[in-house]
Each structure stands twice: as C-alpha cells, then as structure tokens.
Amino acid sequence: xxxxxxxxxxxxxxxxxxxxxxxxxxxxxxxxxxxxxxxxxxxxxxxxxxxxxxxxxxxxxxxxxxxxxxxxxxxxxxxxxxxxxxxxxxxxxxxxxxxxxxxxxxxxxxxxxxxxxxxxxxxxxxxxxxxxxxxxxxxxxxxxxxxxxxxxxxxxxxxxxxxxxxxxxxxxxxxxxxxxxxxxxxxxxxxxxxxxxxxxxxxxxxxxxxxxxxxxxxxxxxxxxxxxxxxxxxxxxxxxxxxxxxxxxxxxxxxxxxxxxxxxxxxxxxxxxxxxxxxxxxxxxxxxxxxxxxxxxxxxxxxxxxxxxxxxxxxxxxxxxxxxxxxxx
Amino acid sequence: xxxxxxxxxxxxxxxxxxxxxxxxxxxxxxxxxxxxxxxxxxxxxxxxxxxxxxxxxxxxxxxxxxxxxxxxxxxxxxxxxxxxxxxxxxxxxxxxxxxxxxxxxxxxxxxxxxxxxxxxxxxxxxxxxxxxxxxxxxxxxxxxxxxxxxxxxxxxxxxx
Numbered sequence: 001x002x003x004x005x006x007x008x009x010x011x012x013x014x015x016x017x018x019x020x021x022x023x024x025x026x027x028x029x030x031x032x033x034x035x036x037x038x039x040x041x042x043x044x045x046x047x048x049x050x051x052x053x054x055x056x057x058x059x060x061x062x063x064x065x066x067x068x069x070x071x072x073x074x075x076x077x078x079x080x081x082x083x084x085x086x087x088x089x090x091x092x093x094x095x096x097x098x099x100x101x102x103x104x105x106x107x108x109x110x111x112x113x114x115x116x117x118x119x120x121x122x123x124x125x126x127x128x129x130x131x132x133x134x135x136x137x138x139x140x141x142x143x144x145x146x147x148x149x150x151x152x153x154x155x156x157x158x159x160x161x162x163x164x165x166x167x168x169x170x171x172x173x174x175x176x177x178x179x180x181x182x183x184x185x186x187x188x189x190x191x192x193x194x195x196x197x198x199x200x201x202x203x204x205x206x207x208x209x210x211x212x213x214x215x216x217x218x219x220x221x222x223x224x225x226x227x228x229x230x231x232x233x234x235x236x237x238x239x240x241x242x243x244x245x246x247x248x249x250x251x252x253x254x255x256x257x258x259x260x261x262x263x264x265x266x267x268x269x270x271x272x273x274x275x276x277x278x279x280x281x282x283x284x285x286x287x288x289x290x291x292x293x294x295x296x297x298x299x300x301x302x303x304x305x306x307x308x309x310x311x312x313x314x315x316x317x318x319x320x321x322x323x324x325x326x327x328x329x
Numbered sequence: 330x331x332x333x334x335x336x337x338x339x340x341x342x343x344x345x346x347x348x349x350x351x352x353x354x355x356x357x358x359x360x361x362x363x364x365x366x367x368x369x370x371x372x373x374x375x376x377x378x379x380x381x382x383x384x385x386x387x388x389x390x391x392x393x394x395x396x397x398x399x400x401x402x403x404x405x406x407x408x409x410x411x412x413x414x415x416x417x418x419x420x421x422x423x424x425x426x427x428x429x430x431x432x433x434x435x436x437x438x439x440x441x442x443x444x445x446x447x448x449x450x451x452x453x454x455x456x457x458x459x460x461x462x463x464x465x466x467x468x469x470x471x472x473x474x475x476x477x478x479x480x481x482x483x484x485x486x487x488x489x
Binding site for chain 2: 150274282287300315
C-alpha cells in the first residue's frame with residue numbers, strides 16, 4: 001500500500017536545477033528509489049502545488065531534499081513550510097549547504113543588483129525605469145511578486161537542518177548513500193554531512209605527484225598553460241581548492257584535468273573554507289619580501305570569488321559590509 | 330543567540346571605544362607587552378591580548394571570527410624577520426597577512442583595521458606606540474559592528 005512507503009519531497013530555491021539533475025542521474029537507480037518511496041512533491045518533475053503541501057499534516061513527509069540558497073520571501077516561506085511538514089530536512093547541494101554560486105551576490109546589495117539588472121545592463125530596454133514591486137494594482141486586480149532580501153542565506157540560516165548533502169551538483173553516489181541511510185532507519189548524528197570527512201587531496205589520483213615541499217612563484221589560471229594530466233595541479237601553480245575541500249566527488253574535476261573549485265565545502269574541523277585555502281596558498285609563496293609576496297599573490301585575480309565560490313553566505317563574514325556597499329555606490 | 334558575542338550595549342551609550350583583538354606571539358611581542366606593563370608604560374586600554382606560541386599560529390579564521398564577533402580591529406604581533414623561535418612562522422604569517430588584506434578589502438573592511446607588527450621582547454615602548462596609534466586610527470574610522478550587522482541579517486527573516 002502506498003501510504004506505508006516513506007514519503008520524500010524535493011524542492012528548489014535559488015538554484016540552477018543541477019541538483020534536480022542529480023536525482024535524474026541516479027539513472028536506473030531512480031527506479032529503485034521510486035519503488036521504495038512515494039515522491040509527494042517535486043516541482044521540477046511532478047505536478048504538485050504548494051496547496052498540496054499545505055494540506056499535508058505536520059511531519060508527514062519522511063524527508064525533504066531542499067536545494068538552492070534562500071533569497072526571496074517565497075523561498076523563505078517554502079523552506080519554513082517544508083520544515084514543518086517534514087520529519088527530516090536535508091540541505092541538498094552547495095547552495096542550500098553553504099550559499100553556492102548565488103551566494104556571491106552577497107558582494108552586492110539589493111539596490112545595486114536591481115539597478116544593474118533592470119536599468120543599467122547593456123541589453124536592458126526599460127525606458128520608464130520600471131522596477132519590480134511586491135504588489136501591483138491594475139484594473140481592479142492585484143498581482144504580487146515575492147520580496148527580494150538584501151542577503152542570500154544558506155538553508156540553515158532560515159530553518160533547522162538535519163543533514164547536508166554537499167556538492168555542485170552532489171554526485172549521484174552521495175545522494176544514493178544519503179537515501180539508503182535515511183531510509184535504513186539507523187540515522188547518523190544530526191548535522192552530518194553525507195561525504196567523507198577528509199580533504200579531497202586524500203582521494204586525489206595525483207596525490208603521489210605532490211612534491212614534499214611545494215612553493216609557488218606565480219599562480220596560473222587554467223587558460224595560461226597546457227595542464228599536465230598526471231601532476232598535482234598545485235605543483236603546476238594552479239589554484240586547486242583540494243586541500244581545503246571535503247572529498248566525496250572522487251576528484252571528478254581533477255580527473256577531467258581541471259582544478260578543484262571547492263564545491264563540497266570544508267571538513268567538519270573547519271568553519272571557514274576560504275580562510276583555510278587562503279592560509280594554505282599564501283604559505284606556499286616562496287618569497288620573504290613584501291613587494292615580491294604581493295606580486296605573487298596578485299596573480300590570484302579575485303580572492304573572494306575564488307576562495308568563497310560556493311560558500312560566502314556560510315562564511316564568518318557572510319556578506320560584504322552593507323554600509324560599505326552603499327558608500328561605494 | 331548572542332552569547333558568543335561580546336556585549337556592545339554599555340559602549341553604545343558612552344563615546345565609541347574601539348575594541349581590538351591582538352594576537353601576540355609567546356617569544357617576542359607578548360614579552361614586549363609584559364615589559365611595557367612592568368615598566369609601567371601607559372597605553373590605550375582597548376586591546377584584548379591573546380597569547381599564542383607563534384604568530385604563525387594565527388589561523389586566518391581567528392581574524393575573521395574576531396571581526397564577525399564584533400572586534401573593530403585585529404592586531405598581530407610577532408618576532409622580527411629572521412628572529413622567529415620556530416624559524417619560519419612569522420614569514421608564513423606575513424604571506425597570509427598580505428592575502429587576507431586583499432580578502433578584507435573585497436569584503437569592505439578598511440585596511441587600518443587589520444595590522445601586522447614585528448615587535449621584539451625588548452621593545453615595550455613599541456607595543457605602546459603601535460597600540461595607541463592603531464586605537465586612534467580605528468577610532469577615527471568608527472565602529473565596524475559586524476556582530477550588529479549579522480543580527481540585522483538574522484532579524485530580516487526572523488519569525489515574530
């Protein structure tokens with residue numbers, strides 16, 4: 001009987017859809033999932049509406065996998081709604097785990113984002129300078145839009161989160177492990193991240209080529225060189241986030257001959273992934289002279305965008321100072 | 330929710346007094362601060378000193394955490410180049426300091442709020458002048474108040 005199966009929901013907030021793609025990437029494994037659970041809500045694939053979720057009793061969903069960061073009031077409401085309807089809430093993917101790529105918008109504030117998108121971007125035609133409003137009356141009708149918060153948030157900055165599935169997007173293997181664990185009933189400690197708690201270097205196929213002492217005279221970008229397919233990427237002068245990033249992806253990017261960009265976030269012993277890779281990379285600089293150190297470090301063009309690519313909202317500082325954003329406008 | 334943060338309430342009523350977190354190494358700068366004390370030198374009381382074995386122990390996370398919890402400035406004090414008790418620790422700090430400064434600039438935190446100084450065990454007077462100078466510069470910038478800003482960010486979505 002259907003009602004005895006565990007009830008699972010998937011939802012997306014501020015995201016690109018890649019995390020939902022992970023569910024599909026379970027491939028034939030998806031058939032086992034569908035046989036084992038009842039999917040009660042999945043907007044990207046199934047036609048259930050918000051009112052269907054509202055009609056469910058509290059706690060009646062066994063587990064909700066929520067991907068995407070939280071930016072709008074609608075996303076915030078859905079996060080709260082799904083929290084109250086779910087026994088377990090899983091932050092699914094980098095954006096809900098740590099803020100993800102949309103979290104880099106925390107380097108700007110609401111007003112400058114709206115101005116750029118609706119008024120100033122070269123392809124925008126908006127002669128009446130219309131900006132989005134949350135409520136509009138026209139001819140006796142009222143239409144509404146969600147509000148747009150000043151700050152992008154991780155899921156656990158809005159509601160209580162039970163587990164995390166890291167990655168951008170999460171590898172299907174990790175989703176499969178997470179589903180098996182949650183459905184198996186032997187639940188791990190609250191707050192568990194479903195990936196090994198060690199750095200990516202630990203499972204890197206190029207681990208043995210890392211020199212005993214690394215020193216870097218110039219950081220290179222991927223377009224600056226022909227990347228050797230065997231050698232440690234840090235040893236080639238590339239910014240590889242591996243030392244500060246949790247493993248679990250089986251070094252997918254490295255196997256594709258590209259450096260790790262850090263999507264799986266830090267291990268459990270690290271609070272701020274960006275600070276840790278900063279510490280690691282800076283200490284690899286060889287020079288002891290201020291000017292030369294600056295020259296080498298300046299070859300990293302965008303430190304915040306590089307070190308916090310997937311985790312600015314979840315970092316210590318969370319966003320660029322608001323009053324500073326306003327002052328520089 | 331705020332129990333990890335230093336309370337700012339009494340300071341808001343009085344004139345702004347900068348709060349500076351200082352990480353001093355055990356072998357040089359901390360001894361210099363000790364010397365300043367035993368020599369009865371007077372300097373601004375705005376610095377909270379944390380003693381570490383080496384300035385190289387200053388994880389950039391410590392600096393960001395201090396700012397996030399409400400520090401208006403962070404000062405690192407270590408041995409002069411070549412004098413590190415552990416040979417290379419202060420050079421690692423120097424390199425991290427340069428990169429962390431770039432990150433702080435991008436995050437809108439003024440340069441004067443984060444400072445690295447080499448102060449040997451004999452330079453008690455330099456502890457006094459560096460602290461006094463930094464306190465005045467940070468005082469001129471005004472409060473950073475990242476703890477209050479984080480609170481505002483929380484309140485934007487708080488359920489009443």
